[in-house]
Amino acid sequence: MKKIIHTVFILLISIQMVNAQRAPRLSSPDVDKNNNVTFRYFAPNAKEVLLSTEIVAEQIAMKKDEQGVWTTTIKKVTPDIYPYSFKVDGIEVADPNNTYVFANERFKRSIVDVPGNKPLAHSLRDVPHGKVTYRYYDSKTLETTRRVLVYTPPGFNMQDKTKKYPVLYLIHGGSDTEETWTKVGKANLIADNLIADGKATPMLIVMPYGNVRPGPMPDFTKDVMNDIIPFIESNYPVYTDTENRAVAGFSVGGGQTLNIGLTNTDKFSYIFSYAPYTATREFAQNFTNWNPDAEKINEQLKLFTISIGKDDFLYESVKGNLAMFKEKKIDVEPIFVSGGHTWMNCKLYLTQSLQRVFK
Amino acid sequence: MKKIIHTVFILLISIQMVNAQRAPRLSSPDVDKNNNVTFRYFAPNAKEVLLSTEIVAEQIAMKKDEQGVWTTTIKKVTPDIYPYSFKVDGIEVADPNNTYVFANERFKRSIVDVPGNKPLAHSLRDVPHGKVTYRYYDSKTLETTRRVLVYTPPGFNMQDKTKKYPVLYLIHGGSDTEETWTKVGKANLIADNLIADGKATPMLIVMPYGNVRPGPMPDFTKDVMNDIIPFIESNYPVYTDTENRAVAGFSVGGGQTLNIGLTNTDKFSYIFSYAPYTATREFAQNFTNWNPDAEKINEQLKLFTISIGKDDFLYESVKGNLAMFKEKKIDVEPIFVSGGHTWMNCKLYLTQSLQRVFK
Numbered sequence: 001m002k003k004i005i006h007t008v009f010i011l012l013i014s015i016q017m018v019n020a021q022r023a024p025r026l027s028s029p030d031v032d033k034n035n036n037v038t039f040r041y042f043a044p045n046a047k048e049v050l051l052s053t054e055i056v057a058e059q060i061a062m063k064k065d066e067q068g069v070w071t072t073t074i075k076k077v078t079p080d081i082y083p084y085s086f087k088v089d090g091i092e093v094a095d096p097n098n099t100y101v102f103a104n105e106r107f108k109r110s111i112v113d114v115p116g117n118k119p120l121a122h123s124l125r126d127v128p129h130g131k132v133t134y135r136y137y138d139s140k141t142l143e144t145t146r147r148v149l150v151y152t153p154p155g156f157n158m159q160d161k162t163k164k165y166p167v168l169y170l171i172h173g174g175s176d177t178e179e180t181w182t183k184v185g186k187a188n189l190i191a192d193n194l195i196a197d198g199k200a201t202p203m204l205i206v207m208p209y210g211n212v213r214p215g216p217m218p219d220f221t222k223d224v225m226n227d228i229i230p231f232i233e234s235n236y237p238v239y240t241d242t243e244n245r246a247v248a249g250f251s252v253g254g255g256q257t258l259n260i261g262l263t264n265t266d267k268f269s270y271i272f273s274y275a276p277y278t279a280t281r282e283f284a285q286n287f288t289n290w291n292p293d294a295e296k297i298n299e300q301l302k303l304f305t306i307s308i309g310k311d312d313f314l315y316e317s318v319k320g321n322l323a324m325f326k327e328k329k330i331d332v333e334p335i336f337v338s339g340g341h342t343w344m345n346c347k348l349y350l351t352q353s354l355q356r357v358f359k
Numbered sequence: 360m361k362k363i364i365h366t367v368f369i370l371l372i373s374i375q376m377v378n379a380q381r382a383p384r385l386s387s388p389d390v391d392k393n394n395n396v397t398f399r400y401f402a403p404n405a406k407e408v409l410l411s412t413e414i415v416a417e418q419i420a421m422k423k424d425e426q427g428v429w430t431t432t433i434k435k436v437t438p439d440i441y442p443y444s445f446k447v448d449g450i451e452v453a454d455p456n457n458t459y460v461f462a463n464e465r466f467k468r469s470i471v472d473v474p475g476n477k478p479l480a481h482s483l484r485d486v487p488h489g490k491v492t493y494r495y496y497d498s499k500t501l502e503t504t505r506r507v508l509v510y511t512p513p514g515f516n517m518q519d520k521t522k523k524y525p526v527l528y529l530i531h532g533g534s535d536t537e538e539t540w541t542k543v544g545k546a547n548l549i550a551d552n553l554i555a556d557g558k559a560t561p562m563l564i565v566m567p568y569g570n571v572r573p574g575p576m577p578d579f580t581k582d583v584m585n586d587i588i589p590f591i592e593s594n595y596p597v598y599t600d601t602e603n604r605a606v607a608g609f610s611v612g613g614g615q616t617l618n619i620g621l622t623n624t625d626k627f628s629y630i631f632s633y634a635p636y637t638a639t640r641e642f643a644q645n646f647t648n649w650n651p652d653a654e655k656i657n658e659q660l661k662l663f664t665i666s667i668g669k670d671d672f673l674y675e676s677v678k679g680n681l682a683m684f685k686e687k688k689i690d691v692e693p694i695f696v697s698g699g700h701t702w703m704n705c706k707l708y709l710t711q712s713l714q715r716v717f718k
Contacts, residue, residue: 025465045449088450090404094467096451099536101467105458106384108467124495124504134491134541136483145483159518177458182493 026069028097029084029112035077037112041086041095044068052092053084053112054342062086079116080344081184085109103183105211106175111184119193121351122186127196128154132188137231141222146209148228149178150236151188153195153202157237164239166203166358167232168270169224170350171210171249171256174277178209184343187350194354201358206232210253218282221260225267243302246270246357250346251314252277254306258321259286262330265300270357273306274349275314275341278321287324294329303356304332307349309339385428387456388443388471394436396471400445400454403427411451412443412471413701421445438475439703440543442468462542464570465534470543478552480710481545486555487513491547496590500581501571507587508537509595510547510564512554516596523598525717526563526591527629528583529709530608530615533636537568543702546709553713560717565591569612577641580619584626602661605629605716609705610673611636613665617680618645621689624659629716632665633708634673634700637680646683653688662715663691666708668698 028040039051041062049070050059055077062070070086083102086093094101095110102109119125130153139146157163170187172180181187187205194200208228212219224247233240245268249257254276261271263286278287306325308318325332335352339345387399398410400421408429409418414436421429429445442461445452453460454469461468478484489512498505516522529546531539540546546564553559567587571578583606592599604627608616613635620630622645637646665684667677684691694711698704 043450089448091402091447091450091452092455093450093452096466097464099462099464101460103458106455108453108455108460126497126504129495132493134493134547136488138485145485157518159516188493 026097028095029110031077031112031114033117034075035079035114035116036073036075037077037114038071038073039084039086039095039112040097041070041088041093042068043070043088046070046088048087048089050087051084052087054082054340054344055084055112059087077114079114079120081111081113081122081186081347082344083109083111083184083342103177103179104175105177121193122189122347123193124189125193125196127192129192130154130156130188130195132182137227139223139227141219141227142212146223147178148209148231149182149207150232151182151191151205151207152236153191153204155202156204159237161237164237164244166201166244166246167236167238168203168205168246168248168354168357169228169260170205170207171247171253172207173250173254174211174252176210176250176253178207180343181205181207181346181350185346185350190347190351191354194351200354203358204232204236204238210249210256217256217280218259218285220256221263221282224260225264229267242267242300243269244358246272248272248274248350248353249276250274250343250349251341252280255280255283259283261304262286262292262297265297269300269302270353271301271304272349272353272357274346275308275312276306276318276321277314278317290328292328292330298329298331301331304330305335305353306332307335307337307345307352309337309341309345311338311340312345313341385456387454388469390436390471390473392476393434394438394473394475395432395434396436396473397430397432398443398445398454398471399456400429400447400452401427402429402447405429405447407446407448409446410443411446413441413703414443414471418446436473438473438479440470440472440481440545440706441703442470442543442701444468462536462538463534464536480552481548481706482552483548484552484555486551488551489513489515489547489554491541496586498582498586500578500586505568505582506537507568507590508541508566509591510541510550510566511595512550512561512563514561515563518596520596523596523603524561524563525603525605526565526595526597527605527607527713527716528565528567528587528619530567530569530606530612532609533570533611535569535609535612537566539702540564540566540705540709544705544709549706549710550713553710559713562717563591563595563597569608569615576615576639577618577644579615580622580641583619584623588626601626601659602628603717605631607631607633607709607712608635609633609702609708610700611639614639614642618642620663621645621651621656624656628659628661629712630660630663631708631712631716633705634667634671635665635677635680636673637676649687651687651689657688657690660690663689664694664712665691666694666696666704666711668696668700668704670697670699671704672700 030038094108098110389397421431453467457469
């Protein structure tokens with residue numbers, strides 16, 4: 001974060017290597033001690049530059065100075081991490097001076113970190129840090145080699161077969177990637193902090209790539225059950241019993257979580273679905289005319305929650321999901337919070353789940 | 360790569376979640392079996408869209424269809440990985456349909472992977488894969504916590520103190536990040552392939568964040584010597600003798616490599632400098648009126664190379680560096696290749712070095 005905040009300092013090198021088309025290095029975004037955030041974008045010939053953020057609902061018209069730098073400041077921002085982008089004469093652009101890009105397949109937005117003056121759930125604190133490891137696994141289901149990110153907690157010892165860990169499988173949103181939960185959701189730092197504070201059980205967090213293109217998307221459920229879980233359980237010292245396996249996910253990943261978890265309650269004791277998107281063929285196949293053995297499922301599941309923000313565009317849809325599960329007599333705990341379909345909420349949902357899983 | 364090539368398949372979900380401003384999902388870039396690469400960008404209101412790539416020198420004017428999609432195809436592209444971006448009415452934009460973004464602090468370009476029909480040095484092959492782990496370390500020099508990426512080879516066992524590995528410290532270019540050597544340079548896959556083919560010694564590759572902002576940049580040399588190397592050598596089963604320590608880097612990192620390596624020839628036996636940028640205060644301080652004990656240094660160094668492309672904008676500057684080292688009687692091996700100041704060349708330089716280091 002420091003390096004982004006401080007890019008105002010122009011290095012000799014960056015001047016000398018500038019090519020004609022390249023804009024000057026600007027300090028953007030700038031976050032001051034009072035959480036005022038200033039955004040800057042160089043576009044001398046643009047007619048209009050709007051700032052689009054998840055800090056405020058409306059887009060903000062930026063003002064141009066004599067040097068062609070468009071600027072605006074949002075005052076007293078609540079500390080968190082927010083996506084934003086510039087709309088330059090209608091064209092969405094990530095902030096060229098900000099290294100911190102939202103990991104996503106559909107859009108290229110930047111991220112601004114407003115740290116505030118006391119540590120947040122996701123802050124980089126002076127505590128023991130786990131590791132995030134990029135691995136490849138062979139998916140027989142999808143007939144390709146796919147990437148998976150694995151968080152291992154502080155003190156994890158790959159070779160010590162006597163010390164085993166539980167595993168949370170954590171799935172991103174529809175157009176996100178396997179990196180979104182660490183790069184935007186800060187899952188590794190949230191886990192580091194909760195483990196350091198004694199609020200979470202040391203665990204592995206496995207973050208797969210949840211999209212299957214070309215489809216069919218339901219094959220991801222098979223990929224998780226037949227390829228990813230066996231890969232993890234054969235390569236890491238982890239518990240392989242149901243009570244030490246959990247699945248969670250956001251949006252499309254929240255829907256995948258319901259598909260994966262509820263059709264495999266003999267494999268998962270914990271299901272955490274965050275703002276699930278369920279208007280999918282797989283969900284319809286699984287839960288239309290669903291006739292579950294509720295008593296057995298409720299006995300198998302130690303905790304099943306569905307989290308949703310009151311301003312989430314899926315709020316009504318999720319209330320429908322909750323009603324359906326209740327009607328089927330499935331014990332599901334609704335977690336209603338404020339906020340929308342955002343990664344600010346994702347961090348909150350994960351922080352809540354990590355304090356209740358594997359206990 | 361597959362997932363990028365196949366994003367043409369429009370998912371129900373991506374339609375339903377589209378918001379008004381969001382462009383349709385397009386397949387861009389498309390690479391066909393003949394290595395023809397098609398780029399697409401949606402901008403119905405744009406007057407001009409240019410494609411800027413490192414495949415060809417000149418920018419290419421794209422053509423708009425009735426749906427407002429701008430398209431162009433570059434035929435028979437030599438298989439490699441190339442940066443590109445769109446210039447939309449003069450504004451540089453990364454490809455919104457391409458997840459694969461160049462890790463850099465100054466610009467947001469996309470990357471197109473042209474795999475070709477036989478594996479390249481950096482191809483993802485069906486060989487044992489090492490791991491890339493994201494770590495944090497405390498830099499006393501810079502008084503902050505910084506990130507470092509660590510490649511460990513296949514079969515690496517963190518806890519087996521009887522099997523030790525040599526270490527290559529690999530530094531990125533001036534506006535790159537600690538991720539550029541893996542995300543753009545594919546250092547991990549190049550190492551996986553060379554190790555599988557018996558052409559490289561299994562080693563750790565440590566990829567730090569080389570920029571210091573706010574300066575002074577020379578502090579990075581101290582960070583490497585006093586913080587990063589001790590962090591690695593106290594946390595990993597690695598050899599700690601000079602003959603098992605190497606340093607390499609590109610551009611600004613190539614200059615840092617010369618500063619770090621040649622002022623510490625008692626610590627490094629291998630120095631690989633790729634297209635070094637040396638117009639820096641640190642370089643001037645170290646090598647103006649430099650009066651080295653050439654005989655001792657040549658005895659300590661097992662291999663010292665400087666690689667440069669004939670079309671690199673630093674070509675003349677590097678020839679000056681080579682002349683200076685020769686004049687000081689330092690044994691340096693020049694490696695002249697074709698090409699410019701590009702990451703295509705970086706992959707080549709690294710591929711060459713990995714086959715000669717620690718042997």
